[in-house]
Each structure stands twice: as C-alpha cells, then as structure tokens.
Amino acid sequence: MGLQRREFLTLAGAGAVSTVVLSACGKLGGGTKVKGPTIGMLQMVEAPPPTNTRKGFEAALAEAGYIPGKNVNFIQKDAAGELPNTTLVMKQFVGDQVDMILAVGTPPLQAAMKVAPATTPVLFCYCSNPWGAGAGTPPGAVGQHKPNVVGTIGTNPVGKELDLARQINPELKTVGLIFNPGEPNSEYEAKVLKEEASKRNITVVEQSVANSGEVLQAAQVLADKKVEAFVKIGDYATIQGFGSIAKVGLEKKIPVYSVDADDIKLPGCLATIGWAYFDDGYAAGKLAVRVLKGESPAKMAFEPLTKTELMVNKATAAAIGVTLPEELIKEAQKVVS
Template identity: 90%
Template sequence: MGLQRREFLSLVGVGALGTLVLSACGKLGGGTRVKGPTIGLLQMVDAPPPNNTRKGFEAALAAAGYIPGKTVNLIQKDAAGELANTTLVMKQFVGDGVDMILAVGTPPLQAAMKVAPETTPVIFCYCSNPWGAGAGTPPGGVGQHRPNVVGTIGTNPVGKELDLARQIDPKLSRVGLIFNPGEPNSEYEAKVLRAEAAKRDITVVEQSVANSGEVLQAAQVLAQKQVDAFVKIGDYATIQGFGSIAKVGLEKKIPVYSVDADDIKLPGCLATVGWSYFDDGVAAGKLAVRVLKGESPATMAFEPLTKTEMLLNRATAAAIGVTLPEELLKQAKEVVG
C-alpha cells in the first residue's frame, strides 16, 4: 500500500470499525493478479442498490471480454458507510497502481476527485450529484468535466415519486422525508425534492438523521406530525434503515414510497419508482470498456439515466387500507404480494 503508517493509523482512528470491515470486504477477482488491467471498485455500503449497480458494471465488462480473474483484475471494496473510509480506500487504490477506478456513488466519486491522479481514469455510477463531487459542471458534456472522469447521472426521479403518491392519494399534501444532510448526495436530492414538491403544492416535513440507527425514531416523529406519506431519496442512512420506515408506515397505516426497487419486498413499502440499478451499472461498464480500449474520457459525455420502473405491493396496500388504481396496476413492471 502507498499509505504512510501514521496516516493509516490516523484514518483508522476516525472510523475503526468501518476500516475493519473494509479489510474483510476487499476482494481481488481470482485471488492473484492476471495479465490485464486492474480496476478498483468502491461503493459506500454493502446494500442491494449499489450491489446491483456494481453487478451491472461487471456484466458489461464480461460481455466485452474482460473476465475477472482471467483478463481483468477487480479489487472490490465498500466503505462500510464511513465517509473517512472512502478517502482511505482511494489512497489504497492509488498505492496499488490501479489502471481505473469505479466510484459507485457520490461519496466515492468525491474521494476519487481528491485522491486519484489525473492520469487515472475514473468511471462513476449510482451517482445523483457528480457536480457536488467536483467532477464537472452540468450537464457534463465534452469539455464540461474533468478530462479523466466520465459516468452516468442517476439523480433519483423524486418528481415521479411524488406524482405516484398523489395518483394513489389525490388529497396528498404533506410528505415526510428522513435523510442525512451530512451526505452530499442526500443534501442534493433533498433540495431537488423540495423544488419538485413546491411545484405540486406539497409540503415536505423533514427529519434529519446522522446514521441508520436514528431512522426509526425519526419515522415515529414524522408519524406524530401526521404526514400523508413517507418518501425516500438517495440517502445511505435510509438505505440501511429503510426497514424502520416501512415498519412505522405499516403500524400507522401511512403509505411509504421509495426510489429503490428492492424495497418493494418489505412489508410496509407501498410502491417504488426509480432506475434499474443493474442497467445503470451496465451503462457505466460500457463507458469503461471504451476507455479500456483506448478512448479518452475527455472525449466522452456524462450519460443521464432516463428509463424508470414502477413496482407496487398489493399486500401492503390491503394492510394499510389503500386502493391501488387499476391504471397503475396495469402500468407497473411488477405487483408483489
């Protein structure tokens, strides 16, 4: 590793538990390095949305002939939810001399901007706010971003989430939002949600948290404030603590909406609308393949995601006394329960 011992110990002191998890989560495809490029992959947490995004990336590589352990080396790590760990891992990647970095999420991309040299290509995905990470300026066309950086833009479709909630409940006027303002991606999406809610004359009642352990209490507080629904944005605290929101929603008969498809499996989650994370990863993987084959990221544009998928939970609807409109049932990609 390229870290000095004192700097490493300092970072361990910031987030010792997270660093221990990191050592367990780092994986090199095939165990030993093979002839071929080495790519360092970092995501913020081990959870279905970023995991599915990473799997899509790996699938795109494989389709182009870059097979882990055979023709490409993949070093996979997650930051265990600790922002300090993203910097630590990026320094490890640089010290290991990786040929490319995949940043799955805004915080990993932010760390890559701080640490990676301009000679190392950085591909990003599962990212709502590349601008906040310092990757470039909107919309990220050629000449509008760092020359070594390219990726997909996945700001969650929170406007569609609000439209879905109102289609189910035309009288909806107050939604509850739980998020961690300390996360750059969360703060950005909360701002987008407020703007979209204002367009629809919907009030956003907010409850901030510092970590997933505070989500249950925050949901209980919002329930007492008589919100008409809970809505979720791209936020790591609520990705990990979403079960608590769904539980409160079920107990208090408050509809819960999410932008993460896997949440539909939880009792209490009424509906989801969002991107296909696997497809997000595939799109990023195709960008990576172009770079691996010699194309410069400087000649490529950021790619915004455009296709959304809606899922509904019939069992949750029955449990909280909500009738799902027939039109929505026909439009849904999947109806569970």
C-alpha cells in the same frame, strides 16, 4: 498500500475504518492477479442498489471479453457506510496503482476526485450528484468535466415519486422525508425533492439523521406530525434503515414510497419508482470498455439515466387501507401480492 504510517495508525483506531483497512488489503475479485488492467471498485455500503449497479458494470465488461481471473483484475471494496473510509480506500487504490477506478455512488466519486491522479480514468455510476462531487458542471458534456472522469447520472426521479404518491392519493398535501444532510448526494436530492414538491403544492416535512440507527425514531417523529406519506431519496442512512420506515408506515397506516426497487419486498412499502440499477451499471460498464480500448474520457459526455421501473405492493395496500388504481397496477413492472 500507499498510506503514511501516522495516517494508518490513526484510522486503525476508528472502529469501522479499521475493518476496511484490514479487509481491503489486496483482495482481488478473481483471486490471483492476472495480466491485464486492474480496476479498483468502491461502493459506500454493501446493499442491493449499489451492489446490483456494480454487477451491471461487471456484466458489461464480461460481455466485452474482460473476465476477472483471466484478463482483468477487480479490487472490490465498500466503505461500511462511513464517509472517511471512501478517502482511505481511494488512497489504497492509488497506492496499488490501479488502472481504472469505479466509483459506485456520489461519496466514492467525491473521494476519487480528491485523491485520484489526473492520469487515472475514473468511471462512476449510482451517482445522483457528480457536480457536488467535483467531477464537472451540468450537464457534463464534453469539455464540462474533468478530463479523466465519465459515467452515468442517476439523480433519482423524485418528481415521479411525488406524482406516484399523488396518483394514489389525489388529496396528498404533506410528505415526510428522512435523510442525512451530511451526504452530498442526500443534500442534493433533498433540494430537488423540495423544488418538485413546491411545483405540486406539497409540503415536505424533514427529519435529519446522522446514521441508520436514528431512522426509526425519525420515522416515529414524522408519524406524530401526521405526515400523509413517507418518501425516500438517494440516502445511505435510509438505504440501511429503510425497514424502520416501512415498519412505522405499516403500524400507523401511512403510505411509504421509495426510489429503490428492492424495497418493494418489505411489508409497509406501498410502491417504488426508480432506475433499473443493473442497467445503470451496465451503461457505465459500456463507457469503461471504450476507455479500456483507448478512448479518452475527455472526449465522452456524462450519460443521464432515463428508464424507470414501477413496482407496487398490493399486500401493503390492503394492510394500510389504501386502494391502488387499476391503471397503476397494469402499468407496474412488478406487483407484490
């Protein structure tokens, strides 16, 4: 697997890390390895947003004729939500001599930039901060990024999230934000959110967490501080612990907004606005196809996402005593009753 014995033994004693080591050895998406390129695919957690993004990537490759088990090999893994695992898995990919790496998220991309040789193409998606991951400098045009890396930029539309909250409550002055500052994606999006909030004269009340197990208590603390809404950014701790935020919002009758479409299903989530994750992965897959057919990533630009999806939950609105504007309901791509 390309790991030194000491490193392997150290990591094997680290709980979640050992699970990744043992489960990651040689798993192919199509079963037995076939003749064709091998793509190592890593996401931070197994959750709907990154998983749907990866499925979009796979769909774009299938549309171009790259079928697992027939003419392409997928090695698909997740890091179990642990940052050290991203580096470990990337080292495994290098040891397996994969022909391409797909980094689904900022932490996997950061690990790829540290570990992957310059000769291995790295594609990324579901990524809010490729700059912080070391992939290049904004906006990622030709010549502004490492020559072996290209992908889609998915910094969440947190300004639109605040506008959505203000549309429902024109008097909105404070929002509560829970995030893990140890994640490069979260730290970046928290900064963007605060900048956007300042433009709108909205105060962001922060509560930091180290993992998803701390999210419930953080939400309760913010509720006690009388925040007028909860907002979510691209953060793995709150992806896993979002149910706790929705629960507190429902109990305390505080509107909860998210950038992840799948959250709209949870009682307590009032509305979401964010990227279509399948489309994100699909766009990255189209870039990958170009690379697989011989085009150099060095001659390609990073592609920012532009299309957002709006969803609202009428049942949550009724439960917390909020009236959704009719124009907002008509604009929504999905309405949960």
